[in-house]
Amino acid sequence: MAHLPIVQFEEQIIRTVEDNSVVVVIGETGSGKSTQLSQMLHRHGYSKRGIIGVTQPRRVAAVSVARRVAQELGVKLGEEVGYAIRFEDRTSDLTRIKYLTDGVLLRESLSDPELSHYSVIILDEAHERSLNTDILLGLVKRLTKLRASNLKVLITSATLDGEKVSEFFSESPILNVPGKLYPVEVVYSRERPISYTESCLKTALDIHRKEPEGDVLIFMTGQVKVFSPAPPNCRRFIVATNIAETSLTVDGVVYVVDSGYVKQRQYNPSTGMYSLDVVQISKVQANQRAGRAGRTRPGKCYRLYPSLMYQDELLDVTVPEIQRTSLAGTVLYLKSLDLPDIDILKFDFLDPPSAESLEDALKQLYLIDAIDENGAITSIGRTMAELPLEPSLSRTLLEANENGCLSQALTVAAMLSAETSLLPNRSSKNNEKKRKQEPVELPTGSGYGDHIQMLQIYEQWDRNGYDIRWCRDTGLQERGMVFVKDVRKQLSQIMQKIAKGSTDVRANRRYRESEHDYRNLRKALCVGYANRLAERMIQHNGYRTIGFKPQLIQVHPSSVLKADDDGMFPNYVVYHELIATSRPYMRNLCTVEMRWVSPIFKKLENLDVSKLSGGLHRDVRNGEGKSLELTKKENVAARTPDDHESRVLAARERFLARKAQK
């Protein structure tokens, strides 16, 4: 502890915190900021009138840092020092220092909007700009005014964006704390490489031939096929994605090879489509990567791009997640806080998302009844916000509860919440060769699509007593399935607490209908996914999204949904997401019936985005309502041809086209 650089700044830090409600701390890797700031404030009495809360973007970090601080203070974890992450709250009445994920703090603020339990809030790793951190930055800024007398806020960030954060908090002071990294020599390429894989391999081999011992960490954008040069003196080569920038620390790394690129998922609010793009990293990321070479001794970082590119082309800071993701959940959350002085389109973000993105979110929320036509949150929306799910799934749960199929919907929602793909990739020939015995057959959704398949899979696991061996035999991801079980349990508990009427949440509850057509569940999904509906084209198996700007899309080949005997897909489906890879696809879909869809068309006709924002009157007063006016007109134009009769006609045509094919 004493050897940490931050310790010698204790007095200065405390003095600055005394005099200011917000302090920005620039601390490089190894400065000890995550473990020491909370202890310093604790020593100086800041934990007497409230808890010192420290947020982390990742769960493992929250746990491991809490553990270390408890150890340093010589207390039992969960008493004076504790942590709270999803599924696990290790705090008690004694807790004075609390580490938590920023997601958990956001949840807490739902029931305690002023976060009154806390005397200090430290937002750690703010430079990573996770969605939750960004929302917290806005909320906390508001709190510093509301609770000016009894709340201290510390934001820790990286060198390159400290100024910006300070400006956001009305020029709050910036403290610099040096890190404890060894010097890292940065070597640039003379030119841009033609092939990054080749250039990586060449650089790695060069290091191996010319440099003294030490492991090599190589940052690429994805899986690399073959990369194991037989090492005579045993040097490790670790090929990693950006996971090694933050989540994963590899000891013994002395050399870093940085491709300069990262694969990033982005959301396009005008099409509702996600894409995975290989993009240039930011300077913050480049420095983070380089820093991985200097953890144990002086190291070297080989950047596979020219220094001019670093200076001129790389953005200073990573594009914040809030500008790359669908904001339906975020907007619903903010609406549910009922902040009187807040118009969603004007919420004080460090980097505001585009008006288009916020409007997209409002439209989505309107279609699933979370907000009314004036943009006010509904009682349904309020209940939805309690659930740690994306709004479509929250809405599905509430509807399913009305339909008497909550148990099934809980399972589907939990399955869809699982991080990575749970299902084995059966089609690949490699897998078949590797597997010794034939895998147990999985259910296929009875022709209703992927949601139903997920339900059937989980039910089968349930019938097998949640045996982990069953997952192994079927090729399902074991850890993923356990996660699903945890999520399902959490959702069940929340539903029992908040939902009206009877809620039967037992996973093994058998419905007679489940043997047949899953009608009630699919109906509930249709209501929840009213904003993700697609209609098949008349002559072929392509689909068109129904909404504001129709997109032409295909069923993703991984879908369990198969064409019928006539070679055709169903007329209407709801989808979980749109993803543009080699083509625009919809992934994870469920068949629905036309008569369930009709109310959605009606809602689309009544929609007026300018009213939804709930802030137009104010905008007019301030003379700033331009972007809203534009989108309003464009939406009206896009939806006029979608009346009920023409849909019935189209459905009939599809039927006839199908007959003709026979």
Add this chain to the structure above:
DNA sequence: GAGCACTGC
């Protein structure tokens, strides 16, 4: 008939 970086409630 494709192919998926990484978090989190």
